[in-house]
Amino acid sequence: MVVVPYYVYVLLCEDDSYYTGYAKDVDSRVKQHVRGMGARYTKLHRPKRLVYTEEFNTRREAMKREREIKKLSRNKKHELIRVRIS
Numbered sequence: 001m002v003v004v005p006y007y008v009y010v011l012l013c014e015d016d017s018y019y020t021g022y023a024k025d026v027d028s029r030v031k032q033h034v035r036g037m038g039a040r041y042t043k044l045h046r047p048k049r050l051v052y053t054e055e056f057n058t059r060r061e062a063m064k065r066e067r068e069i070k071k072l073s074r075n076k077k078h079e080l081i082r083v084r085i086s
Contacts, residue, residue: 006062010052
């Protein structure tokens with residue numbers, strides 16, 4: 001059985017806010033956001049670039065982590081991204 005991974009991703013938006021989501025194919029999902037077809041939030045807060053991803057074995061794990069990241073303050077999200085880049 002082939003396991004298709006799920007990803008949690010964070011986009012930096014043009015207004016310097018962050019959008020967090022999950023997907024099987026991050027590149028396709030980001031393209032949807034850029035075209036205005038991804039989510040209501042990214043229609044209003046246009047995405048600038050992908051700044052963070054994490055890989056998971058199941059959708060459930062990815063959704064759980066997405067909720068955790070969404071609950072973080074802006075500063076904590078920034079720190080998460082900064083640590084990953086370093």
